[in-house]
Amino acid sequence: MLAAAKGFALFISVERGFMLLMITAGSAVIMAPTLNVTQIIHLGLTVFLGWSGVDAINNIFDKQLDETSDKFRANFTKKLGSAAYVITIALLGGSLTLGYLTQRLEVPILVLLGILCSIIYSVPPLRLRQTILKPVVNISVGSIPVLIVTAFYRVFSLEASLLSLAVGMTTGVNSLWEDLADYASDLMSGARTAVVVLGYRRGIYLTIVLGYLLVPPMVLAGYAYGLPSFYYWALLLLCVFMLGRIYQRRKTLFGTDQHSFEELGKAFARDFVLIAITATTNLFVSGYARLALG
Numbered sequence: 001m002l003a004a005a006k007g008f009a010l011f012i013s014v015e016r017g018f019m020l021l022m023i024t025a026g027s028a029v030i031m032a033p034t035l036n037v038t039q040i041i042h043l044g045l046t047v048f049l050g051w052s053g054v055d056a057i058n059n060i061f062d063k064q065l066d067e068t069s070d071k072f073r074a075n076f077t078k079k080l081g082s083a084a085y086v087i088t089i090a091l092l093g094g095s096l097t098l099g100y101l102t103q104r105l106e107v108p109i110l111v112l113l114g115i116l117c118s119i120i121y122s123v124p125p126l127r128l129r130q131t132i133l134k135p136v137v138n139i140s141v142g143s144i145p146v147l148i149v150t151a152f153y154r155v156f157s158l159e160a161s162l163l164s165l166a167v168g169m170t171t172g173v174n175s176l177w178e179d180l181a182d183y184a185s186d187l188m189s190g191a192r193t194a195v196v197v198l199g200y201r202r203g204i205y206l207t208i209v210l211g212y213l214l215v216p217p218m219v220l221a222g223y224a225y226g227l228p229s230f231y232y233w234a235l236l237l238l239c240v241f242m243l244g245r246i247y248q249r250r251k252t253l254f255g256t257d258q259h260s261f262e263e264l265g266k267a268f269a270r271d272f273v274l275i276a277i278t279a280t281t282n283l284f285v286s287g288y289a290r291l292a293l294g
Contacts, residue, residue: 006072011076011084012056019276019280020047020051020142022280023280024043025040026280026281026283028040028043028149029287029291033153035288046102046107046148050092050111050114053091054092054115054141059073059077096112102152106148107151110144117144131193134175134193134194135172135194141171142170143164143171145167150164162221170214170280176194179195201261203265208246222286228290231282234279234282242271245268
């Protein structure tokens with residue numbers, strides 16, 4: 001039972017779905033004129049179901065790659081067989097239905113745009129997931145939840161554009177960290193992701209730098225929406241946490257042992273998932289606190 005639950009969570013990439021749900025909820029509480037929990041849950045579920053379906057598409061077409069990088073997920077996806085497609089269609093259909101029920105035509109259109117990006121990203125012959133353009137697609141897909149909230153509340157503004165860009169950049173950098181964990185399978189399959197093209201060592205240095213470059217736009221977005229001070233303290237703590245991890249592994253990071261270096265990249269990839277989930281939860285909590293404090 002636990003193995004099946006774990007496999008399903010990996011198949012729909014539940015941690016990414018939760019991250020995007022929190023992005024949607026956080027965007028809603030800072031953009032909505034008044035707090036409406038029903039609307040926030042509705043929009044959050046629309047995005048969660050849609051992006052769970054999007055990740056399921058990717059995992060269906062990543063079975064061979066996952067044999068190297070995540071054998072448990074690969075085996076679970078294979079075991080699902082045709083049910084994997086049924087589950088994916090059900091998730092995407094649920095998202096489109098919830099989008100339609102918002103009575104904002106832009107919302108299901110944006111969900112469809114996300115699905116189209118996923119097909120281009122995951123499905124042959126284009127399959128941009130295996131090219132250097134992978135982060136660009138992820139930036140586009142990551143921006144869509146904020147655009148959905150913007151369209152729903154009709155609050156098209158510079159602040160909303162800044163938040164959409166900041167969140168999109170976060171998902172783009174997240175995809176680079178994922179490339180670290182998938183390096184071996186990508187290299188064996190002939191993929192041309194950024195980490196493969198640059199080389200593992202330069203790739204990991206680049207992703208660390210880009211991770212810190214995300215902080216200024218997140219700070220600017222918080223300032224634009226008047227988020228409380230603990231929003232910035234939480235961002236600072238996340239930066240300190242990552243600095244601590246870098247210092248802790250400094251010998252490996254600047255050493256010459258390639259195997260240890262690749263294991264370090266996988267560890268950093270897991271750290272970034274935690275950081276991304278914490279940062280997006282921070283956005284929601286800070287937005288709610290701003291409303292509660294008046």
